[in-house]
Amino acid sequence: MHLYIHIPFCKQACHYCDFHFSTNTANKRAVVEAIAREIVLRQAYLPDGDMQTIYFGGGTPSMLDEAELNFLLETIHRQFRVAPNAEITLEANPDDLNAATLQMFSQAGINRLSIGIQSFHEPHLRFMNRAHSALEAEQCVRLAQHAGIDNISIDLIYAIPSENHAILQSDLSKAFTLGVPHISAYCLTIEPQTAFGSWLKKKKIQPIEEEYAAQQFEILVGSLRENGYEQYEISNFARNGHYSNHNSSYWKQHPYLGVGPSAHSYNGASREYNISNNAKYLQAIQNSIIPAMIETLSPADQTNEYLLTGLRTKWGVQLQKLEVLSAGRFALQAGDELGRMTRKGWIREDAGILLLTQAGKLFADRIASDLFID
Numbered sequence: 001m002h003l004y005i006h007i008p009f010c011k012q013a014c015h016y017c018d019f020h021f022s023t024n025t026a027n028k029r030a031v032v033e034a035i036a037r038e039i040v041l042r043q044a045y046l047p048d049g050d051m052q053t054i055y056f057g058g059g060t061p062s063m064l065d066e067a068e069l070n071f072l073l074e075t076i077h078r079q080f081r082v083a084p085n086a087e088i089t090l091e092a093n094p095d096d097l098n099a100a101t102l103q104m105f106s107q108a109g110i111n112r113l114s115i116g117i118q119s120f121h122e123p124h125l126r127f128m129n130r131a132h133s134a135l136e137a138e139q140c141v142r143l144a145q146h147a148g149i150d151n152i153s154i155d156l157i158y159a160i161p162s163e164n165h166a167i168l169q170s171d172l173s174k175a176f177t178l179g180v181p182h183i184s185a186y187c188l189t190i191e192p193q194t195a196f197g198s199w200l201k202k203k204k205i206q207p208i209e210e211e212y213a214a215q216q217f218e219i220l221v222g223s224l225r226e227n228g229y230e231q232y233e234i235s236n237f238a239r240n241g242h243y244s245n246h247n248s249s250y251w252k253q254h255p256y257l258g259v260g261p262s263a264h265s266y267n268g269a270s271r272e273y274n275i276s277n278n279a280k281y282l283q284a285i286q287n288s289i290i291p292a293m294i295e296t297l298s299p300a301d302q303t304n305e306y307l308l309t310g311l312r313t314k315w316g317v318q319l320q321k322l323e324v325l326s327a328g329r330f331a332l333q334a335g336d337e338l339g340r341m342t343r344k345g346w347i348r349e350d351a352g353i354l355l356l357t358q359a360g361k362l363f364a365d366r367i368a369s370d371l372f373i374d
């Protein structure tokens with residue numbers, strides 16, 4: 001069983017971000033109390049079993065104070081059986097990490113940090129409106145390691161407009177020097193409802209060129225491979241098997257419960273999407289109503305979701321499972337397209353499992369959507 005907790009607050013809006021968050025923290029305590037109440041209301045959502053992973057995401061969960069974090073964790077432990085070796089991750093921003101907060105997180109039971117570094121290059125941090133400096137980005141990882149939290153993931157963003165690839169290479173070198181066991185690397189995308197989206201409309205910035213993004217991706221993958229990181233998902237790299245168990249559970253389609261504004265849940269048959277509005281979320285939970293939209297998944301939805309997430313991973317997708325999910329329609333509908341992809345060298349079959357080739361990884365989402373059934 002897996003639990004996601006969305007903490008919908010940030011200090012400031014990064015120019016690229018379209019996640020749900022608010023910079024007004026006046027009702028932070030009330031939202032935390034509502035999330036705890038939702039955990040109680042949703043206790044029966046998941047089938048019986050130990051909670052294997054707990055993930056505090058956001059927003060910026062490192063903005064939780066000691067009382068708020070402990071209150072949420074105590075509620076979780078009261079409502080669920082948490083496995084003794086459960087992976088408990090907290091997303092943190094460098095500017096929130098110091099010796100005192102790191103000790104507090106560790107004492108609360110956080111055993112994995114996912115740090116939103118994005119870049120070690122000061123002008124890139126300013127361009128994206130990150131709240132931390134390049135120096136803080138570097139120092140916080142060392143501080144965390146010093147505090148005994150070794151299971152660290154850092155987020156990096158690539159394809160940030162730049163004259164050449166030197167800054168990306170320098171970002172990667174810094175990450176390697178720090179010796180973190182996990183790196184998530186995401187391509188900069190310009191979403192309409194963001195500052196970058198509005199600048200693009202006003203032509204204050206240029207769109208990210210596909211070719212430049214592809215070159216950066218190749219540099220990134222090659223460099224990570226040379227330094228001992230395994231690409232176990234298109235955007236996720238681990239050394240010595242330090243995979244994110246929580247995110248892997250999404251990709252393997254295990255059931256999970258998501259609580260908090262904008263959180264999603266999945267039980268194998270349907271997905272639920274909590275409302276992305278803190279005030280409305282608060283009001284509903286105070287009336288014991290879960291403010292979620294429920295989407296029942298058809299056989300085609302289940303097949304297509306499995307393709308979209310599974311093909312991105314090193315575990316690939318099982319042909320037999322595709323047939324079961326699609327009620328026997330996958331080969332009939334997608335067989336020709338699959339043949340074309342195989343001949344192009346983008347996909348290969350190994351003992352009944354479909355896997356992307358290195359060339360195919362450049363077009364993972366397009367390949368999956370071309371194989372979608374209806």
Ligand code: SF4
Nearest residue numbers: 010013014017058059
């Ligand atoms: S990227 Fe993270 S810190 Fe920045 S606005 Fe989005 S959720 Fe907040």
